[in-house]
Amino acid sequence: MDADMKRIWAITNAAAGTASEAAEAHVLSFCNRDPWQLQGCTRFPQEALPAAADLDTAEVDIVVVFGGDGTHAAAARHLAGWPGALLLLPGGTVNLAPKRLHGDAHFIDVLDRAASQPLSATPLPFIDVGGIPAYSGLIAGPIAGWVHARERVRAGRWRSLVRAVRFAWSLSFTRRISLSLGVMPRKRARGIVASPPRDPDGEIEIAAIDFRGFWSAMSVGIDWLKHGFDGARGISRTSARSARLAGPARMRVLIDGEEHHLPTPVGIETRTAAVRFVTTRTNDEGRE
Structure with missing residues (x-):
């Protein structure tokens, strides 16, 4: 595999605020376009979130999460400790976490930036609310x-x-x-x-x-x-x-x-x- 190729797993929630089945299809198509290769997809919440061990077996580099704040938070909590990186795409009505990472960019622009730029990943501070x-x-x-x-x-x-x-x-x-x-x-x-x-x-x-x-x-x-x-x-x-x-x-x-x-x-x-x-x-x- 090319050194710039990234293996992707997608988590999508087409029922989120501003998401749709058409937008979901665009995300999945993009995730299987050079220099990315789509390894799998989870349609949340109908399907269980992928285990970190399954992502490691598939040698996934980036998990793309398309949905609202609840979907983003669920993925982040579930994959705490996983060594890869999460790419949060705005698909909800508020999209607070994606705004912290991408500004006000549309999800299509975020995908374009992420695929065309050197990967930049950072830990994100959060509020611990009684353990949540x-x-x-x-x-x-x-x-x-x-x-x-x-x-x-x-x-x-x-x-x-x-x-x-x-x-x-x-x-x-x-x-x-x-x-x-x-x-x-x-x-x-x-x-x-x-x-x-x-x-x-x-x-x-x-x-x-x-x-x-x-x-x-x-x-x-x-x-x-x-x-x-x-x-x-x-x-x-x-x-x-x-x-x-x-x-x-x-x-x-x-x-x-x-x-x-x-x-x-x-x-x-x-x-x-x-x-x-x-x-x-x-x-x-x-x-x-």
């Missing part, structure tokens, strides 16, 4: 219920949107959670949004969101549906290597878009992944 890795981010507390409403907006499911908004609204005024950072006074909030560090030596970016009345709660909900919590009002921001979240006996938490109910208190801290990720960011994108 979060590669894209964390939303904790009552405001996590608004995610269901936003997903229905994205999918155009307007009939079920009303039920989702009612559910989120009922959660919004339940008990606040608290954020503890070292010796600093606890911060009480309706929810916490945390993003992984930009580099292994960086800190978790933490936003505490709070509101006290009907109109402030309504504005937060509308901002979330339109822009996500990054654009919401009533936010105080900080950063830290670790923190602790406390509240009800079990806390509603969204980790990479997947819902969990974790026993409190919940510790969060920054760690570095035990697997490498292909990055195609340009120097200009890296400075943004």
Whole structure:
């Protein structure tokens, strides 16, 4: 085999936010085009993710993962410790992890860059949330219920949107959670949004969101549906290597878009992944 040839395994989720069967077919076709050679494909979640031993047997160099944040996180957790590299392609609605690695590039452009440039792979910092890795981010507390409403907006499911908004609204005024950072006074909030560090030596970016009345709660909900919590009002921001979240006996938490109910208190801290990720960011994108 040519020294520049790379053996590829593809993990695809055609049901992810902006993915499709046509896009999946394009990815698979590209992965079997010189200088790449497709060794196998897993259609997730219908099929089980490949074991590291199977990838080693097939002498795979790169696992291409096409899907949303949940698919990317599942592959990264499953293949922790595997010596190859993961290439995350944006196929979801948010695509936070791919943006960290490729900027805002379309998945076709990411493939072109990865195949035409010398391979550049790096470990990616993540947030350890009570033992669960979060590669894209964390939303904790009552405001996590608004995610269901936003997903229905994205999918155009307007009939079920009303039920989702009612559910989120009922959660919004339940008990606040608290954020503890070292010796600093606890911060009480309706929810916490945390993003992984930009580099292994960086800190978790933490936003505490709070509101006290009907109109402030309504504005937060509308901002979330339109822009996500990054654009919401009533936010105080900080950063830290670790923190602790406390509240009800079990806390509603969204980790990479997947819902969990974790026993409190919940510790969060920054760690570095035990697997490498292909990055195609340009120097200009890296400075943004």
